[in-house]
Amino acid sequence: MIAAFLPRPLAASGDRSRPAQLLLLALLVLLLLTSAVSLAVGAADVSPLNVLGAWLSGEEISIRERVILFDIRLPRMLTGLVIGAALAVSGAVLQGLFRNPLADPGLVGISAGAGLGAVSAIVLGSALPATIAAAAGFYLVPIAAFLGGWVTVLCLYRIATRAGQTSVATMLLAGIALAALASAGTGVLVTLADDAQLRDLTFWGLGSLAGASWVKLLSAAPIMLAGLACAPLLTRALNALALGEAAAMHLGISVQRIKALAILSVAASVGAAVAISGGIGFVGIVVPHLLRLAIGPDHRFLLPASALLGATLLLAADIAARTIVAPAELPIGIITALVGGPVFLWILLRKRGLVDV
Amino acid sequence: MRYAIVLAACLAAPLQVAAQERVVVAGSALSEITAALGQTHRLVGRDQTSTYPAEIEALPDLGYLRALSAEGLLSLNPDLILADADAGPPETMDLVASTEIPVVRITADFTAEGVIERIAEVGQALSVDPAPLQAEVQASFDALAEARAAHPPLRAMFILTAQGGQITAAGSDTAAEGILHLAGAQNALQGFSGYRQITDEAITNAAPDVLVMMERTGDHSLEDADLQSHAALSLTPAVRDGRVIRMEGSYLLGFGPRTPDAALQLLHAMWE
The missing domain is CATH 3.40.50.1980 (Nitrogenase molybdenum iron protein domain)
Known part of the structure; x- marks a missing residue:
């Protein structure tokens, strides 16, 4: 009788590694299914199974089917996969690093910096010397977005680092200031823009995977994958950081190195993601929160699970974006915000005190 | 009977030099010209701005002119795409062009001569004689010039x-x-x-x-x-x-x- 009021043994509530492993497996299966649907579904009536059958039996595949399957759907599916994983893992890493559940690439200025880069390229691109503009071509906007994100993070890191110590609180606050500055710069450029450029800005700002192509994927994916590859190196340190910086140091974590690695890997992932897909919101904040409800805050499971669920959600949102109003398309940012907003509110209501930590 | 029709179609085909029967149009002026040339029946899709004449509105809508979707375009199975100079994005137009579907870009010039030139380009793309429509529109422009001079x-x-x-x-x-x-x-x-x-x-x-x-x-x-x-x-x-x-x-x-x-x-x- 009394036992019911005693705290339950740590092992029972604390060790969630078995359910977490099961969840990882389930998420992997879900991701594979979603990827398959993403290849099979679209505005055009092209079935990958039929094309595969035709290919195996040596029949000729029409150019139309080849282009739709291999030049439109496949690079788009892979792009969605990498971007979804990169955004969700970045969100989880930042939340762990800042020990703040609201941390998100949008908050620390990376997205705003990348946005400023992209807007500059759209509005001022025509003023560039013709040789540079011709060499950069379609990639002018992505390159500028990536540079914008990186420059913002490097500034942030310099501002927050004094005598070899990086203050996480300063970084968070300076991030808000830099985001405001970048938005102001974007605002100035928007007033300079003409009508056609404004329409481009709107479509870019809402985010879309519509521009996905092999060239873009091959140029941006290695950067995002490099960012993702840092995640396993961070798990132990982020777990230790949850106890506070001093405690983490006593556990033998090189806190300063971890901060640098975390923030730079996130900047690389998010800069590259924003560069090819525009500003896709809510994946970085909703996915880690949902997973913490299910498997707890252990980063050994949280980071891989975020990668899997982030990729799955973004692919699902993209499937919706390109089929609901077919043959036209919706910007994917609308879908992620429409789904992400209510889910996030539900998490908040379910788990009061989340933001009062 | 059916064979006779097919036979007739085969015989007629070389005369009408590969006239495309599934045309997608992106640009409101282009859809109006297509309709004025009496070719509405060949259209299978349009962009969001193409809403005149009213019968065109029933066609599948591809969205905003500058943000067309490649798969959306291809899903309509077109054999000709008439696109305004503003149609895009360039990635979409390149992908569509790589499927060997002819994409005809029509120039945009905001003058009377520009309108007459557009009619010629659309007529040529559709293999229809543009001269009668050109003459009709030119006559209206002449009347306009007189009114303007007053x-x-x-x-x-x-x-x-x-x-x-x-x-x-x-x-x-x-x-x-x-x-x-x-x-x-x-x-x-x-x-x-x-x-x-x-x-x-x-x-x-x-x-x-x-x-x-x-x-x-x-x-x-x-x-x-x-x-x-x-x-x-x-x-x-x-x-x-x-x-x-x-x-x-x-x-x-x-x-x-x-x-x-x-x-x-x-x-x-x-x-x-």
């Missing part, structure tokens, strides 16, 4: 949007300036190209005799009361004399076969 030029300003009292107006190289010129008016705003937000002082300096706007519902339109209460606009001769003209957007700015009529209607409205 009046001294006015100074006009075209207002695109007025969100929150902030006026966005047309500069050079715009369809709006083109239609003002055709209606015998000068653009009161000089020194910038495209559509721009302009300051209140620039409006008073421009001192237009006429204001031209698109007629539409929603928060973009300016009612007469708004014009009177707008500090800068209320000082212009246009508002003082009540010379404010509102016309339907795609009719006014389309630069298709209806353009001479639109310009004539605008001209009459200016001199009412």
